[in-house]
Amino acid sequence: LAPPPLKPVPYGLTSAAASSLTFREHNEIFFMQEKAAEHRAKMLLLNTDKATKEEARTQRIEKQCKLSEEVLAKLRQLAEPDGLDALEADAREVTDAACEVLESALNWEATIISLANDVDELAFTSRDGAERQLPLPVPEAQALVTLHLQLKDDANTADAEVSFARAAVSGVVARANLLGEKAERALWEKDSEAAEMAALKGHTMAKRVDIHRSELADAEAKLERASQTLEPLTGRLNAIASILALANADALLAFARAQAAAPKRRPAGTRLTTLSPLNDEEEDMVDELLGPGGGTGESIISEFEGQPVRRHDILTLRPVQWLNDEVINVYLKLVLARAGRDGAGSGVAGAPLRAHVFQSFFYTKLADRGYDYKGIRRWTKNIDIFALDALLVPINQSRSHWVLAVANMREKRFEFYDSLGGRGKAQMEMIRQYLADEHMDKKKTELDLGEWEDVAWKRSEIPYQDNGSDCGAFMCQFASTLVRNVAVNFTCHDMPYMRRRMVVEIMTKELRDDVDV
Numbered sequence: 423l424a425p426p427p428l429k430p431v432p433y434g435l436t437s438a439a440a441s442s443l444t445f446r447e448h449n450e451i452f453f454m455q456e457k458a459a460e461h462r463a464k465m466l467l468l469n470t471d472k473a474t475k476e477e478a479r480t481q482r483i484e485k486q487c488k489l490s491e492e493v494l495a496k497l498r499q500l501a502e503p504d505g506l507d508a509l510e511a512d513a514r515e516v517t518d519a520a521c522e523v524l525e526s527a528l529n530w531e532a533t534i535i536s537l538a539n540d541v542d543e544l545a546f547t548s549r550d551g552a553e554r555q556l557p558l559p560v561p562e563a564q565a566l567v568t569l570h571l572q573l574k575d576d577a578n579t580a581d582a583e584v585s586f587a588r589a590a591v592s593g594v595v596a597r598a599n600l601l602g603e604k605a606e607r608a609l610w611e612k613d614s615e616a617a618e619m620a621a622l623k624g625h626t627m628a629k630r631v632d633i634h635r636s637e638l639a640d641a642e643a644k645l646e647r648a649s650q651t652l653e654p655l656t657g658r659l660n661a662i663a664s665i666l667a668l669a670n671a672d673a674l675l676a677f678a679r680a681q682a683a684a685p686k687r688r689p690a691g692t693r694l695t696t697l698s699p700l701n702d703e704e705e706d707m708v709d710e711l712l713g714p715g716g717g718t719g720e721s722i723i724s725e726f727e728g729q730p731v732r733r734h735d736i737l738t739l740r741p742v743q744w745l746n747d748e749v750i751n752v753y754l755k756l757v758l759a760r761a762g763r764d765g766a767g768s769g770v771a772g773a774p775l776r777a778h779v780f781q782s783f784f785y786t787k788l789a790d791r792g793y794d795y796k797g798i799r800r801w802t803k804n805i806d807i808f809a810l811d812a813l814l815v816p817i818n819q820s821r822s823h824w825v826l827a828v829a830n831m832r833e834k835r836f837e838f839y840d841s842l843g844g845r846g847k848a849q850m851e852m853i854r855q856y857l858a859d860e861h862m863d864k865k866k867t868e869l870d871l872g873e874w875e876d877v878a879w880k881r882s883e884i885p886y887q888d889n890g891s892d893c894g895a896f897m898c899q900f901a902s903t904l905v906r907n908v909a910v911n912f913t914c915h916d917m918p919y920m921r922r923r924m925v926v927e928i929m930t931k932e933l934r935d936d937v938d939v
Contacts, residue, residue, distance in 0.1 A: 691907035695936035745894025841896035
């Protein structure tokens with residue numbers, strides 16, 4: 423007989439353990455082990471496939487990242503160094519500047535045309551015969567000359583602004599062209615998927631650049647128009663200058679003839695002067711003092727002969743502000759100081775007057791409660807007012823309007839300067855009474871005032887204000903003109919300049935000298 427078949431030993435069992443199993447149990451264990459091996463083989467196959475898929479996915483992501491980096495690199499090539507956003511901002515800036523320059527040029531053109539029309543009319547009027555009437559008052563003729571010089575400077579400045587704006591526009595146009603070329607190049611250089619994607623962006627960029635090219639072309643056209651507007655102005659201004667010089671000479675000649683033929687009564691001297699402009703440093707000083715950052719209101723910023731000036735005082739020299747007592751008093755002290763410096767009472771023809779100016783509250787003490795000589799009797803204990811040429815009394819009428827009363831010893835008359843045209847009868851009568859009482863008190867004799875006349879200067883003799891705030895500035899300039907012994911050389915149109923000039927004079931503690939004509 424053949425021996426029985428050997429039973430395979432199941433995996434993980436010893437021969438002794440396996441020999442104790444029945445044949446059926448042995449086969450079941452063996453079958454389960456085969457199933458487990460088959461499952462292990464399937465799992466290994468699945469893991470291998472999943473790993474392959476994961477690797478493929480990783481490769482796709484890496485490819486996309488690389489593509490994105492290439493696209494970004496291409497776009498950076500389009501945007502750097504002159505990016506579209508920077509180009510758009512600069513394009514807006516230069517186009518706005520071009521519009522402003524054009525508007526400025528057109529404004530200067532209108533102003534200069536108006537001046538030219540005035541000059542043409544003046545030139546026509548001033549050439550109607552040897553015995554022609556005065557074509558223009560001297561201050562107005564001189565004001566036209568000053569305006570001409572200012573406009574010439576402004577026209578040159580506007581021309582420089584046009585050149586600057588044109589250079590700025592040209593620079594942005596060049597950048598726009600460069601950026602446009604980069605965008606167009608991106609449309610053709612489709613050597614890769616990244617280049618194709620960047621080209622789509624470049625196409626949009628090219629369209630936006632074209633829009634800005636159009637805007638810049640419009641800006642260039644505006645600047646060309648501004649340049650064409652300004653180009654003939656220099657020649658026209660030069661032609662105006664010669665006419666104005668003749669007109670000014672005509673006005674001065676006619677004025678001198680009128681003065682010679684007129685009665686000798688006049689508000690001041692006969693020497694003709696013209697206002698001298700402030701320089702750039704002085705203009706900057708005024709802007710700082712009158713601006714918002716000039717210091718605290720109570721800080722003392724100047725002082726002259728014991729009269730302090732605080733910042734809130736100097737701010738009354740801003741436009742449309744009423745001048746206060748401190749500004750009035752310190753300015754009138756400066757008027758007397760200049761007269762002393764320039765030889766007042768020297769006997770030289772045209773020398774300044776020997777004068778005394780009372781403080782602003784003198785008249786208040788004298789007249790507020792009715793005439794009261796005793797209240798101010800000691801004000802002149804160290805002054806012989808009768809040895810002077812003039813006695814000046816600033817008056818704040820009703821605390822709302824500045825006027826100037828003058829006892830003119832040289833001309834034997836009481837004068838009243840009011841830039842609103844007041845007659846000043848009561849004020850001149852008050853000063854007349856004061857002068858009589860002062861002479862009796864100091865000289866112990868009566869003063870014969872029978873030959874003295876009262877004169878309230880009229881619009882034809884002195885300038886008047888054209889607003890409700892310049893009375894203080896007018897009063898100070900009347901006093902300055904009278905004591906300096908020169909002809910009146912200002913009008914209401916000069917008051918903005920006069921206010922700024924007074925700031926400079928108070929800060930430098932010295933009045934400016936106008937230029938002799």
